[in-house]
Amino acid sequence: MKALFPTFLGNEEIKNRIGGAILADRSPHAFLIDGDGGAGKRTLTRLIAAALNCERRRTEGYALPCLGCDSCRKIISGAHVDVKELSRSSDRATVGVAEVKTLREDMFLSATEAEKKVYIIDDAERLTPEAQNALLIMLEEPPKNVVILLLASGTDRILTTVKSRTQYIALSRFTPDRISDYIRKNSEAAERLYLSDRAAFDAAVMAADGSIGRALSLIDPREAEGAREMRERAIAFVRACAPRAGFAELKEATDAFPTKRAELSEQLELAVRVLRDMIAVKRADNPPTVFFPTAAEARAEAEPFKINRLISVFEIVMAAHDDCNKNGNVTALVTAMAGRIHLLKN
Ligand SMILES: [Zn+2]
Secondary structure: OOOEOOOOOOOHHHHHHHHHHHHOOOOOOEEEEEOOOOOOHHHHHHHHHHHHHOOOOOOOOOOEOOOOOHHHHHHHHOOOOOEEEEOOOOOOOOEOHHHHHHHHHHHHHOOOOOOOEEEEEOOHHHEOHHHHHHHHHHHHOOOOOEEEEEEEOOOOOOOHHHHOOOEEEEOOOOOHHHHHHHHHHHOHHHHHHHHHOHHHHHHHHHHOOOOHHHHHHHHOHHHHHHHHHHHHHHHHHHHHOOOOOOHHHHHHHHHOOOOOHHHHHHHHHHHHHHHHHHHHHHHOOOOOOOOOOOHHHHHHHHOOOOHHHHHHHHHHHHHHHHHHHOOOOHHHHHHHHHHHHHOOOO
């Protein structure tokens, strides 16, 4: 029995299902892989592309994918000519029909060196409906030997017709305990940090947000520094949203926010997580937390707030986060957010 995707952690049922189908030459021609950032979508996608083309797919004694043959190595490093990726450029909120059409032409016209040509479409939830309809033709009648991998964070915006023509894969994330166990066993740096600075270790595990890869990179001192700053800015911002804080404090906190779209989006998301914990501790005695290592810490921060104010601030920050991802003007949306919070009555 071959080991299936042994380098991809967890998600056993999914690995058996996909691996089994590939070994039996019954791979679906399209997958929809759904998971939040950090769930390992991109990693799994590369591994599926490698498995589909692994030269040792039928050789006993090798895992699927083997990761050592020529084809696997090229695919994992992103150098394979028959594995193509369509990603949204970072300054645009959606992927339009033109990009999908280019991909479609390529799919039908270009020659293939690989057994399976693989097309990866990142951020599929950001394809416009027109782009999804253009995609539909490829999903209905894909050229032989083409496999399409759609990646999405949530599938609300994906057309039912698209969903129904793909195999749906939902990736689950790891609990903080599982991440903590894993990185302590597999990284000396993590174990050192655990023993020397438990608070920093816990902060990295929480900030990793379900992703072992992210946890490991946060253990790296330079990354950890950036993440710590982001956490501190999120807390300073939420404190400045308290009813007794003045507008000057709020402005100072938001002026410190990053001005690059992707970073601002991450910063706002972090603020949402702080607020989410603070609301949770107002509603329950000891709820699981997503930002603070313990409910007690969240409760201390939440003390100056009434729950209704927290919910209002939460909604305002969520709206700003949405604007940020929808291409809103970065400076204007932060200013508007601060203004709306300042105007809250109680
Ligand atoms: Zn291989």
